[in-house]
Amino acid sequence: MQYLAIDVGGTTTKYGLVSATGVLSQQGEQPTMRASLADFMASLTGLIRLHKAHVAGIGLALPGVIDSQQGLVKASATLPFLEGLVLGTQLTTAADLTVPILIENDGNAAALAEHWRGNLAGTMNSAMVVLGTGVGASLFLNGQLYHGSHYVAGEPSFMVTNGLNPITREQTAAGLSAVATINAMADALGVHEEPIGQRVFQALTDNTSEAAVILRTFTRGVAAMIYNMQTVLDLEKVIIGGGISAQPWVIKEIRDGIEAYQQVTSLSARTIRLPVVEPAKYRNAANLIGAVAPLVVRG
Numbered sequence: 001m002q003y004l005a006i007d008v009g010g011t012t013t014k015y016g017l018v019s020a021t022g023v024l025s026q027q028g029e030q031p032t033m034r035a036s037l038a039d040f041m042a043s044l045t046g047l048i049r050l051h052k053a054h055v056a057g058i059g060l061a062l063p064g065v066i067d068s069q070q071g072l073v074k075a076s077a078t079l080p081f082l083e084g085l086v087l088g089t090q091l092t093t094a095a096d097l098t099v100p101i102l103i104e105n106d107g108n109a110a111a112l113a114e115h116w117r118g119n120l121a122g123t124m125n126s127a128m129v130v131l132g133t134g135v136g137a138s139l140f141l142n143g144q145l146y147h148g149s150h151y152v153a154g155e156p157s158f159m160v161t162n163g164l165n166p167i168t169r170e171q172t173a174a175g176l177s178a179v180a181t182i183n184a185m186a187d188a189l190g191v192h193e194e195p196i197g198q199r200v201f202q203a204l205t206d207n208t209s210e211a212a213v214i215l216r217t218f219t220r221g222v223a224a225m226i227y228n229m230q231t232v233l234d235l236e237k238v239i240i241g242g243g244i245s246a247q248p249w250v251i252k253e254i255r256d257g258i259e260a261y262q263q264v265t266s267l268s269a270r271t272i273r274l275p276v277v278e279p280a281k282y283r284n285a286a287n288l289i290g291a292v293a294p295l296v297v298r299g
Contacts, residue, residue, distance in 0.1 A: 003292035004055045006047065007106065008032055008062050010078045015047060016285075017055065018292045022117040024285050037081040041094060048095040058101040059291030060087070061109035065151050071103040074151060102295055106287050107154070108145060110241060110280075111138030113290030115145070116297065118281035119239045126235050128280060129156070129226060131178040131242035139233070156225050173225045178244040181218040185211040201247050216253060223257025230258070230275055241280040251279055 005024075007014045009032060016027035030047065033039035048058060064076030064083075071088020073079075088103050104112070111128040114120040120128065124143045130136045137154040139146040146153050162171040169175070182197050188211040189203045204211055226238055244250050255277045263269050282289060 001056050002054065003295055004048065004051045004058045005288040005291040006044070006058070006060045007109070007287040007291060008044075008060065008079070009106075010034075010063065013043070013047070014288060015051075016288050017051070018059075018289055018296075020296050022113075022289055022293075022296075024288055027288075032079075034079065037085075040079065040081070041090065045091065045094045048091065048097070052095060052097060052099065055099060057099050057292065057295035058091075058097070059109070059293070059295055060091075060101065060103045061106040061287040061291040062087075062103060063106050066103055066105045066108075067151050068102065068104045068108075068147065071101070073103070100295060102291070104291060104294075105151075107136045108138045108147075109288075109290035109293075110282065110286035111140070111290065112145060112293040113282050113286045113288075114239060114241075114280055115140055116293040117289065118286075119278060120237060123237050125233060126237040126239075126275070127154075127226075127229060127233070128239050128241055129222070131176070131222065131240060131244050133177055133179045135173060135176045135178075135222070135225070137229070141233070156229065159225055159228060161221070161224055161228075173221065176218065176221045176225065178218070178242055181214060182244065184214045188214060197243055197247075201249060204249065215250070219250060219253035220257045220260075223254050224261060226254070226275075226277070227258050227261040227272075231272060234273065235275045237276045237278075239278055239280045241283075241286070243283075245279040246283075251277065 001020050002017045005016055005018045012029050013032045014029045016024050018024050033043040063078045065074040067074055072086050073082040076082050088101050091101055114128055120126045126140045128138045135157045137156050139154055157174045159173045160171055161173055182200055185200045186196050191199045191203055193199055262272050
């Protein structure tokens with residue numbers, strides 16, 4: 001039994017078949033049609049029609065705020081013409097589907113892959129934090145993906161980390177950008193050859209250097225965000241996604257930072273239990289595998 005997984009990005013739409021055991025095959029990609037709703041629907045419907053007779057269900061990962069229960073796109077900065085559209089119903093009608101289709105936020109899809117077959121498998125209360133241009137998170141509470149009352153749970157970049165006046169953006173976690181951090185480290189190290197991220201960490205040997213200080217500022221900010229989540233949610237595990245998560249130095253710095261916050265007072269040290277922190281298992285394939293994970297689990 002196989003499922004069609006589709007990951008709609010701002011530039012490229014990736015797709016593939018996923019087995020009931022999470023094996024991804026027959027991958028491909030096509031441009032994301034962004035000129036109009038008609039173009040977008042025609043492109044996506046054509047892709048679905050090619051595979052619908054051979055799959056037991058279809059999973060679609062999209063950027064934006066998604067009501068996965070209704071298949072409704074509530075907000076999308078990348079594809080604004082989808083806002084307010086019950087996309088699941090529209091695609092079912094347009095492609096004449098007789099199999100179920102699931103629409104999910106792309107970040108949540110990646111976390112669902114981890115919870116199904118990755119490094120969150122078997123956890124009841126856990127989270128995935130993705131570090132990229134910004135920072136995002138997905139939460140699993142009592143074994144279920146938690147969407148929140150308005151389908152915007154897992155937006156830690158809006159978290160206030162400093163309550164001093166005046167109130168500004170700098171007092172939130174909005175500035176936690178792995179991409180900006182890598183670029184700043186590259187400038188400090190004089191690294192300008194691709195792949196920048198890999199070469200930056202190859203050159204990072206002194207933990208007191210300017211580049212190391214830049215990295216520590218970033219990882220301490222991430223650690224503060226995760227620690228704040230932990231004080232409220234009491235998670236058993238947090239996994240880190242994004243390209244920077246492949247660097248052991250980064251994971252260690254985040255762990256050290258969380259522990260440092262726990263030790264701020266003797267009461268917090270006795271009360272707060274720290275989550276296991278480790279990198280995510282899946283990388284480029286996460287959105288595709290996770291897009292269909294709920295369909296497979298439901299059977």
